Amino acid sequence: MSARIPAVGAAALTDRRPFGQLTVPLIAAPMTMVSTPALVSAACAAGIVGAFPTSNCGSTAELDEWLDEVAALVQTASRQPHAPVPGPVAANLIVHRVNQRLDDDLATIVRRGVGIVITSVGNPVPVIDPLHRGGCLVFADVASLAHAEKAAAAGADGLVLLAAGAGGNTGWANPFAFARAVRAFFSGPLVLAGGVSDGIALWAATVLGFDLGYMGTKFIATAESGASPAWRQAVVDARLDDITLGPGPTGVTASLLPGRGSAGHTVSGVHAITTVAEVVRTTQSEWQAARSHTRATLTEP
Ligand SMILES: Cc1cc2nc3c(=O)[nH]c(=O)nc-3n(C[C@H](O)[C@H](O)[C@H](O)COP(=O)(O)O)c2cc1C
Structure with a gap:
């Protein structure tokens, strides 16, 4: 019998604090070659x-x-004393026509009860209904207002806004303006992709109207990542100014670390090769400190 995947159900949408049980409102972003079972389960x-x-x-x-x-890995880890409530798994479906396995992967995701699907690199509209019928929440990754409007009109439950400087396929919009423009017509969960280099940036995103942040680049430099040792070290050594724009593997404009692979402006927040658990712990304490600081400042006379 297949093991059950930890997942949020559609009930998350009726929760006033979507994903309210997470230790910090963060998604370990889907990354070609980098996301491994070890990385996903550690997240x-x-x-x-x-x-x-x-x-x-x-x-x-x-x-x-x-x-x-x-x-299995999540189940083992969750038996440890003081282990947090495990976060859900999200599957990323590339909905571009190059993905010849789209229908088969979609059917497997539904059969296995994966609760969240993130669509990217293409038009999410054709898969939204089948995924909803299978009980999945659908988050569409969008890089423009027009695509955000289209995905929202087609019934996407959440939107991932690809902002300037995001690692891999990137957007060009300023996240401040992008968030406010999308919030004008969309009240569902919003995720910021790009620029979330630490817990302080994540808190700022929350204030801006995002429910969750994507962290991608930072997880490249972890023990659990599928990146080569040279790529991990290059991410540690790089500065924001080293990131350039160019065509990524699918031809879409991407943020790149020349000679190494994809990486975003958030290289500025990567200082060592560490573990997924350590990245989450640090981000959580930065996020909590930033939140407390804002509250203290707001209540000052
Ligand atoms: C090496 C790499 C591979 C990526 N591969 C994918 C992918 O397969 N699917 C996807 O939707 N996004 C992909 N992305 C984009 C990330 O999901 C995310 O948008 C991005 O990393 C934003 O976070 P960051 O600014 O912290 O890098 C990739 C990013 C990187 C750096």
Whole structure:
């Protein structure tokens, strides 16, 4: 029998604080080659959302195996004393026509009860209804206002706003303006992709109207990542100014660390190769300190 995947249900949408049980409102962003079962399960075990592109699995059968492996690793970790409530797994479906496994991966995700699907690189509209019928929440990753409007009109439950400087396929919009423009017509969960280099930036995103932040680049430099040792070290050594724009593997404009691979402006927040648990712990304490500071400042006479 297949192991059950930790997931939020559609009830999360009726919660006034979506994803309210997370240790910090963070998603370990889906990353080609970087997201491994070890990274995803460590993220979930640390109480955040663990996302991965289904294309990281060599086949749909391997996707099934990954889901088993992640569920088993999370289950073991959650038996430790003081372990947080595990965060949910989110599967990232590339909805571009290059993905020939789209239908098969979608069917597996539904069958296995993965509660959250993030669509990217293409038009999410055709998959929203089938995923809803299967009980999944659908978050569409969008890089423009027009795409955000289209995804919202088609019934996407949440939107991931790809802002300037996001690692990999990037947007160009300033996140401040982008968030406020989308909040004018969309009241569902909003996720910021790009620029979340620490817990302080994550808190600022919360104030701006985001419910969650994506962290991608920072997880490249972890023990659990699928990146090569040279790529991990390059992310540690790089500064924001080293990130350039160029065509990514799918031809879409991407933020790149020349000679190494994709990485975003958040390299500025990466100072060492560490573990997923340590990144989450640090982000959580920065986020809490920033939140307390704002509250104290607001209540000053
Ligand atoms: C190496 C790398 C690979 C990525 N691969 C994917 C992918 O397969 N699917 C996807 O939706 N986004 C992908 N992204 C984008 C991330 O999900 C996310 O938007 C980005 O990393 C934003 O966070 P950051 O600014 O902390 O990097 C990738 C990003 C990086 C750096």
